[in-house]
Amino acid sequence: MTMATESVGAGAARRASRERLARYLARRFGQAAITLIAIVILNFVILHLAPGDAIDVLAGESGGAGPEYLAQMRKSYGLDQPIYVQMVQYLWNVAQLNFGFSFRNNVSVLELIMSRLPATLLLMIASILLSFTAGVLLGVFAARRVNTFADNAVSVLALLCYATPLFWFGLMAIVLFTVKLGWLPGNGMYTIAANFNWFEATIDVLRHLALPALSLALFHMAVYTRLMRASMLEIYGLDYIRTARAKGLSQRRIAFRHVLPNAILPMVTMLGLQVGALLGGAVLVETVFGWPGLGRLAFDAILQRDHNLLIGILLFSSALVIVANLITDLVYAMLDPRIEVA
């Protein structure tokens, strides 16, 4: 509808704003890159604060080795070099996605992480979608019926979800839906040794996904519900909502066209924060549900003192959080025209 009457002037304005967006993107990517490098250096420092090095660990594990052999090993791994040379080497390795070797699992760290990443991404995206959608819907529902029984019921529900420990809910869900009712699987990501076509396989994964995703989503669903309700109520009190009412719009249109698009902005900010917290939760959920993801891998790496692997996972997780925040900022800039991306 706007195209038909769009003037040349508007085209120029659009072009200018696209250029601004490109500059904004470049700057945000630059910031993200700097953050990542800082994290890598921090990792390196922490690694070197710990007493001993990889060779000590290896030697300790293989039991007895002569000091000459150890020195030779250090030389071959470059560990006899000055610390700044090692750091540059380390940065260079990371830049090439070389996170070293997991001696425990006998494969490269990158390979190991890549094999587990899809499962974790699936779990995280599912819980984000679930918690965000449910939070928005419940928040809007409650705000439109503020101080009624329905509103109070939503508040109580949110409080319960907020206060329930994740692992406990996970275990109870397994007890109820898997053990008692037998509706949903409570362990793993897919049925082993089943001969499924792609459709059945998808359904199978979704069924496995249901309980862990719900467990992981619960806490943030509560956070989003409360935030959305409060945000909606705040917007309802603003001048431009009075304007909308004075125009004769229906309650429904006011809620969905005027209040919601403004109320959802703080929720988007929250999304970026959620990703970091989700990774922590993923360790628990993946352990409880035997979900073959990064969280589970990190847990095992700690138990097995697999330092290379642990550092690799930490780096990867940090990158994930940074990328998620970058996406969140972009979404926010798209939703809020007041963010002049200059």
Added chain:
Amino acid sequence: MAPILEVRNLRTQFSGPNGYVTVVDGVSLTLAQGETLAIVGESGSGKSVTAMSILRVLPEPPARIAGGEVLLEGRDLLKLDEEAMRAVRGHQISMIFQEPMTSLNPVMTIGDQIVEALCEHRDISQDDAFAEAVALLERVRIPDAKRRVLEYPHRLSGGMRQRVMIAMALACRPQILIADEPTTALDVTVQAQILTLLAKLQSEFGMGILLITHNLGVVARVAQRVMVMYAGRVVEEAPVGPLFKHPLHPYTEGLLGATPRMHSDAEEGARQRLVDIPGTVPLPDKLPPGCAFAPRCPKVFDRCLKERPELVTNRDGRKTACFLTQERTA
């Protein structure tokens, strides 16, 4: 001429910690087509609540319209259900507000906000509504309307936003425009432009305007009749000329006292004027038993402290709520 809008005995209350407090108490007014009625009074005297009660856009609760009638061409708006009332808002009666900076939705283009008003009340296609929105923006003298229509409110100045509000309010050719301090938040030159625009649009569209202001300079320029409100009640009502020449109520006198000194900055003048009447408007839940203005009135006598004067029409057809003038002119 028969009035299109007639308000009778409007009473609006807000629920407070100690029950309902009456904020607008027995206000009556009439407005004819093409006429401008000004409502003046200090801040807190119930002007906005009166206006919003007419359009029924007060949040209920805490507000409640406890009595009276709002007759639009003889039909009582207070008896309409929400659906019927929606058909009146923005269609037969429109309203613009004091704060143009916050009265537009920040995440919707101004074009979409005007289109929305058009589509709500008229059977019109999106494309036609959009073309009409551009035409409306041109009518309120927004330069480069074709480009502006695609912009978001934050790119516009306060004066431009108020023009957008006016365009939106007039989109469906309402019979009545309620303008609640439309220029108070703007600087002086822009104020004058907006007032000129309103007057011009009134002569084109022929709507009646209910103009709320506490700036008497504005009243003298554009209104035909004035209603003076104090503490939720009408204390005087008169045509502009006689009121300025010979105010009857001591409160009106007080308001007028400072106007001649109003020079460059009208906002400054308005603030100045409040100082000229010592004291402040009493809160609605702390009204004195007699005349609400008595504690500040230079001509107060004992009857004023005990009894509340009603709004009475005198021999010249002028209305006041003051024992002094009633006795003098009776």
